[in-house]
Amino acid sequence: MDSPSEQKKLFNFTESKAYKEIYKERSILEIDYVPESLVGRDKQIQSIAEIYYPLGDKEKPKNTLIYGPPGSGKTVTIRHILNRLCSELPDVNIRDIIIPCGEHNTIVKILIFLIKGLGYEKDLPLRGVASGFFYDLFYELLRQKDYSLTLIFDEIDKIKDDSIIYNLIRAEEFKEVNGRQYIHIIGISNTDQFINSLGPIVASFFQPDTIVFPPYNEKQIIDILNNRIPLAFCPNAINKKIIELCAQLAADEGGDARRAILLLQAAGDMAIKTECNRVQSGHVPMAVDKINKDVSYRFVSNMSYGEKLVTLALIKTEKYLKPDKFVITGNVYKVYVDMCKKANIKPTSLGALSQKITKFNMMGILNATVTSRGRGGQTSEIIFINNPDFIEEAIYQDCKFVRYYNYVPNVK
Incomplete structure (x- = not known):
């Protein structure tokens, strides 16, 4: 065994000759890097900047929904504009918090994120406390500030309860904030379907302008x-x-x-x-x-047990279906029910399975195109966007799914 002085460094990544010959500043390639100029987004930059024009009259900006496919520059454009807003108008009386809804998707998680974003450093209860406690604390902290808030809900379609949008939008009306304070909302989504998923009351009060980002x-x-x-x-x-x-x-x-x-x-x-x-x-x-x-x-790490099972049923159906056949919701449901029987668990309904497939479609994992089957009603033709082998491999890391490793469904 080498003595400590003779051992080769274990953590010498950045000191290696190859690293020094490849990278000048690797962080420039990180997802949170905001460039000084953006390519091909002049129209969108102008449209988003116009959201804030009411600030010139000390009025509230317009609620807005921004949508476009993954990687079309939505979030980085927002960050770019907010940076310029702060540098060009340093005295403007508004601050922003960007909420990653993929991670913070419930009312309590979102409110805790906002509370921390306002500088609250004490520990917060994670269980046994109603959401009203977190609303009250958030509003109390905001009233102590001398600014209003722009809340940017990144991947807003992943929020599980849209009532939080309703409550935040009406904070002024409900006297939750100081006289000249307000809460302004920008939603970012990969699809244009989010607005259709809102309850009618929430949609009526949200009424966002829309800005589209093409690929x-x-x-x-x-x-x-x-x-x-x-x-x-x-x-x-x-x-x-x-x-x-x-x-x-x-x-x-x-x-x-x-x-x-x-x-x-x-x-x-x-x-x-x-x-x-x-x-x-x-x-x-x-x-x-x-x-x-x-x-x-x-x-896969963010999936529930039921979502993993549906995903595995999708993968198995695609793998063993004849090459000239489309994977449709009905095929997947039959395979899913059979897999549930093997695990001695009660299957969910066809409608609930379809909702999960819709969710995966919105997340960009697969394409699910709704088609008409005549008297058979509507179904979805499903295609994985990328090779699903890695997803299947990740699911098998959960020991509860190893039983399906050699499972071959009866599909035609």
Whole structure:
């Protein structure tokens, strides 16, 4: 055994020769980095800026819903505009909190996030306390401030109870805030269906303006990458071919610029892992596999038992259905019921299963297209956007699902 002085450093990632030859500033490729200029979003920047024009008359900005496919620049554009609002109008009497609704999706979780965002540092009870306690504390803290709030609900469609939108919008009317204070809401969603999912009373009070973000095209993605590369990578670490390959892959997958940036980062990491002093073409497919695996594990980790079972039924149906057949909701439900019997558990209804499939569709894991079957009513034709093998592998990490490893459904 080597003595401590002779041991090779275990955590020498950033000190390695390859790292120093690849990266200049790796954080430029992180998801929370906000560039000084944005590619192909001039129209959207102007539209979002106009939301805040009422501030000139000390009036409340308009509630707004921003939607577009994943990676179309919605969140980074909001962050960019808020940064400019603070720098160009430093005396403006409004602050912002961005709420990641994928993680904070219940009333209590959202309110705790907001309370912490207002600087509350004491421990909060997580159980046995009604939501009214958190509402009261949030409003009390806000009344102590001399500013109003813009609340940005990122992935707003993941909120489980839309009554929180109703309550926050009406905070002024209910005298929960000081005289000139208000709460302004911006929702960010991957689809335009969120507004249709709101209850009629909530929708009536929300009444947002809408701003649409189209997907990026390949040329725009190349420009986005070229803007970041000189800041993130050392000279000659990335060549034009790598940039075009990452842009093409991202454009083919719905114009997701964020995925292209993650691909570059993962490819750079793979170059370091293989002790290369520059990124090679072969590092890109390695990066694709790593990202797909990471996304799948993250997706599955947030699932309930029932959602995992439905997802596995989807995967098994797709895997064993004849190649010329579409996966439809009815097929999946039969497989799901059979799997429930094997585990001796009660299956949920077909309607509840369809709702889960709709949720997965909104999360960008699969495409579920509603089609008419004549007298048979409507169903969904389902296609996974990416190879589901990594999702299946992640599900099997939960020991309760190992029983299905060799399960072959009876599908035609």
